[in-house]
Amino acid sequence: SQQGEEDPQALSIQEGENATMNCSYKTSINNLQWYRQNSGRGLVHLILIRSNEREKHSGRLRVTLDTSKKSSSLLITASRAADTASYFCAPSNQAGTALIFGKGTTLSVSS
């Protein structure tokens, strides 16, 4: 299985702090994507990092990928209350045909 395993399962921080979530996966990937889900709604794509990339930025998001350790991290800087959501990593299988999601990290940002 390509399932990503996120860590921690839950994270509570104050507004303005940084939030770091980690993802580990099991086998070779084509790319790894991060998604966000607000309560009860569909997932929204945040960022994709390819297997030959090590770091990528998008606004307040920073994603790293270490294929030797089969792990990725998502850093959200200067968190806001609106960042409260669940975050999922989704490694793509090597063929790029399927995304397998983990159980997610639930982030709570209090003001």
Add this chain to the structure above:
Amino acid sequence: NAGVTQTPKFQVLKTGQSMTLQCAQDMNHEYMSWYRQDPGMGLRLIHYSVGAGITDQGEVPNGYNVSRSTTEDFPLRLLSAAPSQTSVYFCASRNNWEAFFGQGTRLTVV
């Protein structure tokens, strides 16, 4: 832009009933998938398709059938609903870079 449209949004079934969850996308994506989401379990892949006429099983395919006769539509069929299929179902359509999700169908089997 409609994106990914799932119907219905809510459904209650009796054990043994059958039904079809509809999913349609207007982005001309080849890849489409069905997931179920249960509390504490994240999203689990049920079936996926890489193009019209091509489908494959995901992590939890038992009890579900799919077909892909057109690029736009990817229906999910429950042939004989069971209480264990109570869940929120999400359809996703994607290109090579990102997946777009429908708003979900909340299914309760009693």
